[in-house]
Amino acid sequence: xxxxxxxxxxxFRHEIREFITKELPSGWRGGLVEDEYSDEVWPFTQAxxxxxxxRGWLTLAWPKEHGGQGRSTIxxxxxxxxxxxxxxPGTDMGVGGVSWVGPCLMLFGSExxxxxxxxxxxxxESFWCxxxxxxxxxxxxxxxxxRAIASGDDYIISGQKVWTSAAxxxxxxxxxxxxxxxxxxxxxxxxxxxxMKSKGITIRPLIDLIGVCAFNEVFFDxxxxxxxxxxxxxxxxxxxxxxxxNFERGWPGIRFAALAKRILExxxxxxxxxxxxxxxxxxxxxxxxxxAEMAIEIEAGRLIAYRAAWLQGKGLVxxxxxxxxxxxxxxxFQRVTDLGMQILGAYGQLSSDSKWAPLKGWxxxxxxYSPSVTLVSGTxxxxxxxxxxxxxxxxxx
Ligand SMILES: Cc1cc2nc3c(=O)[nH]c(=O)nc-3n(C[C@H](O)[C@H](O)[C@H](O)COP(=O)(O)OP(=O)(O)OC[C@H]3O[C@@H](n4cnc5c(N)ncnc54)[C@H](O)[C@@H]3O)c2cc1C
Numbered sequence: 001x002x003x004x005x006x007x008x009x010x011x012f013r014h015e016i017r018e019f020i021t022k023e024l025p026s027g028w029r030g031g032l033v034e035d036e037y038s039d040e041v042w043p044f045t046q047a048x049x050x051x052x053x054x055r056g057w058l059t060l061a062w063p064k065e066h067g068g069q070g071r072s073t074i075x076x077x078x079x080x081x082x083x084x085x086x087x088x089p090g091t092d093m094g095v096g097g098v099s100w101v102g103p104c105l106m107l108f109g110s111e112x113x114x115x116x117x118x119x120x121x122x123x124x125e126s127f128w129c130x131x132x133x134x135x136x137x138x139x140x141x142x143x144x145x146x147r148a149i150a151s152g153d154d155y156i157i158s159g160q161k162v163w164t165s166a167a168x169x170x171x172x173x174x175x176x177x178x179x180x181x182x183x184x185x186x187x188x189x190x191x192x193x194x195x196m197k198s199k200g201i202t203i204r205p206l207i208d209l210i211g212v213c214a215f216n217e218v219f220f221d222x223x224x225x226x227x228x229x230x231x232x233x234x235x236x237x238x239x240x241x242x243x244x245x246n247f248e249r250g251w252p253g254i255r256f257a258a259l260a261k262r263i264l265e266x267x268x269x270x271x272x273x274x275x276x277x278x279x280x281x282x283x284x285x286x287x288x289x290x291x292a293e294m295a296i297e298i299e300a301g302r303l304i305a306y307r308a309a310w311l312q313g314k315g316l317v318x319x320x321x322x323x324x325x326x327x328x329x330x331x332x333f334q335r336v337t338d339l340g341m342q343i344l345g346a347y348g349q350l351s352s353d354s355k356w357a358p359l360k361g362w363x364x365x366x367x368x369y370s371p372s373v374t375l376v377s378g379t380x381x382x383x384x385x386x387x388x389x390x391x392x393x394x395x396x397x
Pocket of ligand 1: 129131137139140162164165375
């Protein structure tokens with residue numbers, strides 16, 4: 001067993017760090033995906049996306065024939081780790097175009113869909129949102145009720161989606177809709193590509209705990225999309241959604257481990273710098289032990305994520321490994337932000353606009369973001385269910 005990165009991988013990591021130093025303002029803190037499409041950050045996100053695309057990094061692991069670089073899953077993970085640690089916006093992890101819409105179109109899309117969408121996604125010109133969840137369909141996605149009725153050359157879509165990240169800035173939606181209400185729950189669903197500028201779409205922003213609009217309610221009132229925008233076969237959408245979720249669950253493990261590492265390092269600096277009349281916070285043994293424990297957990301989170309990527313590179317990845325990585329690192333992220341709030345004490349509740357806010361209010365921001373991380377891409381309970389069934393072979397509960 002060899003835990004070292006190759007020279008080429010190390011050189012690539014170095015190249016990404018050089019890009020980051022050049023392109024991000026000094027002292028930049030980011031990486032909370034939700035921030036990236038807030039009104040304040042969105043123009044900067046778009047500018048960075050174009051620069052990432054120009055280097056071919058946006059679609060690093062896509063095959064060359066589809067505009068990617070055909071790089072390894074480990075290099076992809078190095079890219080995700082570095083961009084997450086440094087909070088580079090616009091890497092697309094979390095909303096879909098690059099991470100799951102493109103890969104699914106390569107597998108299931110028509111030639112026309114590939115021609116129309118893949119080059120624009122790879123160039124950073126087309127931004128996507130994902131419409132699965134509804135008020136009564138979250139973990140139990142097979143309860144999707146949003147209807148798509150075939151009519152001439154079109155489908156007519158009516159219904160509601162919720163928690164749709166980035167719908168307010170997206171050009172296209174990757175939409176799950178029910179096309180056969182009489183079929184069994186998993187069979188009557190189709191996947192459609194919907195232009196977000198279509199007549200009949202209303203987007204209502206939802207404000208998250210941080211105070212930004214990251215996700216939305218999206219209402220479809222007899223929205224037409226051409227039948228050529230059906231992905232694969234009608235009523236077979238469930239299997240495409242499962243494939244898309246597998247792609248989606250590949251990213252959060254390393255992302256949350258990297259973000260947790262950055263927070264831990266900030267807390268270490270804070271402890272070292274907090275001194276008063278001979279007292280040093282860094283000398284508190286209870287605190288030192290908690291920081292040390294976090295360091296161990298972060299290393300474990302990284303290793304689980306790299307192992308899943310390595311298996312994927314060998315064509316061996318199972319849903320269980322990706323779920324373990326997502327589950328472990330998202331809960332770890334919550335533990336480290338919680339520890340941060342404990343260490344900062346009452347001052348930790350001050351937001352970034354206060355000059356007294358320690359670490360410029362960053363820990364508070366990550367803490368308020370943290371409840372969402374065990375929900376997005378599937379909740380912790382759903383991850384445990386997958387590990388129990390697919391990893392341990394237990395029967396469905
Ligand atoms: C930041 C963020 C961004 C999101 N972005 C999007 C997006 O872009 N597009 C989109 O479609 N959705 C999005 N979602 C929605 C997300 O996919 C759902 O929140 C998630 O699937 C859970 O669904 P729910 O909220 O309806 O909770 P529910 O499914 O109602 O779950 C409620 C609770 O019950 C538990 N539970 C449910 N079923 C089981 C079970 N079988 N066994 C054990 N426990 C169970 C859950 O773990 C949870 O604790 C986003 C969510 C968040 C937080």
